[in-house]
Amino acid sequence: MLAFIQFLVLTLLFIAHKSIIFNMKTTYNNHLLFKILLFTIFLLNFNISGAQGYGGLKTIVIDAGHGGKDPGCRGGHTREKDVTLAIALKLGEFIEKKYPDVNVIYTRKTDVFVELDERAKIANRNKADLFICIHANAGGEAAYGVETYVLGLHRTEAQQKIAERENSAIQFEENNDEKYKDIDLSVDAIIARQLQLSVFLDHSIMFASMIQKQIKNIGRKDRGVKQAGFLVLYKTTMPSVLIETGFLSNKKEERFLRDTANQTLMAQSFFKAFKSYKDYYEKGIVSTTSEKTEKYGLSEDEIKNEEVIFRVQIETSTKKIPKDDDRFKGLPVWMYENNGLYKYTVGAFKSVDKANELKKEMRKRGFEHAFVVAFYQNERINLEKAIKLAKK
Numbered sequence: 001m002l003a004f005i006q007f008l009v010l011t012l013l014f015i016a017h018k019s020i021i022f023n024m025k026t027t028y029n030n031h032l033l034f035k036i037l038l039f040t041i042f043l044l045n046f047n048i049s050g051a052q053g054y055g056g057l058k059t060i061v062i063d064a065g066h067g068g069k070d071p072g073c074r075g076g077h078t079r080e081k082d083v084t085l086a087i088a089l090k091l092g093e094f095i096e097k098k099y100p101d102v103n104v105i106y107t108r109k110t111d112v113f114v115e116l117d118e119r120a121k122i123a124n125r126n127k128a129d130l131f132i133c134i135h136a137n138a139g140g141e142a143a144y145g146v147e148t149y150v151l152g153l154h155r156t157e158a159q160q161k162i163a164e165r166e167n168s169a170i171q172f173e174e175n176n177d178e179k180y181k182d183i184d185l186s187v188d189a190i191i192a193r194q195l196q197l198s199v200f201l202d203h204s205i206m207f208a209s210m211i212q213k214q215i216k217n218i219g220r221k222d223r224g225v226k227q228a229g230f231l232v233l234y235k236t237t238m239p240s241v242l243i244e245t246g247f248l249s250n251k252k253e254e255r256f257l258r259d260t261a262n263q264t265l266m267a268q269s270f271f272k273a274f275k276s277y278k279d280y281y282e283k284g285i286v287s288t289t290s291e292k293t294e295k296y297g298l299s300e301d302e303i304k305n306e307e308v309i310f311r312v313q314i315e316t317s318t319k320k321i322p323k324d325d326d327r328f329k330g331l332p333v334w335m336y337e338n339n340g341l342y343k344y345t346v347g348a349f350k351s352v353d354k355a356n357e358l359k360k361e362m363r364k365r366g367f368e369h370a371f372v373v374a375f376y377q378n379e380r381i382n383l384e385k386a387i388k389l390a391k392k
């Protein structure tokens with residue numbers, strides 16, 4: 001049946017292509033038009049066969065950036081290669097545990113050097129359905145946040161610099177002239193390669209945006225999905241992304257990324273993105289309710305004045321604390337002032353049970369004194385009274 005639909009679409013496109021060229025011969029460049037049509041055929045063809053035709057997401061290759069003699073970029077106390085490996089191993093573990101039937105392959109599991117070329121080959125050789133490269137960034141001291149790249153043309157100097165820095169790992173390889181002589185990272189070549197890989201690019205961008213969504217959910221700065229000419233992405237023939245997990249050149253982010261609990265948090269968010277992607281890939285489902293809504297409840301602009309709202313208080317201070325302070329561990333906090341003190345909460349729920357659930361989680365995450373507080377018409381009110389009011 002699917003084959004028949006594909007045949008029909010291709011035939012229609014072929015007829016359309018003929019007639020368009022016939023009609024527009026005088027004004028349009030046939031060659032370009034043909035290319036565009038070919039590209040459309042690719043996309044349509046893929047979309048029709050997409051969900052079912054690929055038989056499930058069976059193999060993922062996780063690539064911890066750098067390693068061995070190539071330390072990657074450095075913070076004051078941290079080497080990129082250590083951070084990337086720690087996150088990569090944790091991510092793999094999450095997937096292995098939840099999906100024992102998914103084959104998780106690592107380009108490295110220890111502190112060894114692996115050539116860029118070989119990393120891509122590992123993915124191709126194993127016919128991976130997804131390739132995910134984990135890196136950390138370097139930039140000015142002030143830059144912070146997470147960005148995910150797919151292969152493409154950089155839009156800014158900064159993006160190009162990042163690709164150049166990551167590509168420079170080949171300086172540690174022998175015979176690199178020989179190995180990379182066929183790779184052309186010029187504008188034309190990248191466009192041509194994108195066209196060749198167009199079916200995967202679509203999926204790469206989808207996965208990349210799922211990653212960035214999860215990053216926002218854990219309260220880290222979302223720098224967006226970007227494109228640049230990364231060598232390691234150039235050679236792979238499956239959906240591939242490269243995540244820059246944060247800036248080691250920024251002291252605060254370095255501290256964040258060094259921390260084992262935060263490395264787990266990062267791996268967990270990549271795992272959640274993997275889960276959404278797997279659903280999308282296999283069943284064509286794009287989940288609409290974000291985890292943030294489930295976990296943290298209403299956003300501030302969704303709260304109506306006449307509602308009783310339950311929040312989880314995690315911190316009190318005599319001085320104002322910036323919301324991105326380390327002690328909040330990247331959580332989306334909301335502050336109110338009460339009796340001359342600054343109080344910090346997470347979550348906003350209409351149900352006290354949901355707030356209690358989050359309280360338990362906050363206690364597990366190190367906020368031992370977390371407790372539920374209630375608000376009515378923007379004023380803190382007694383909890384029992386609030387529960388009664390909420391039931392009305």
Ligand SMILES: [Zn+2]
Nearest residue numbers: 065072135136
């Ligand atoms: Zn790197």
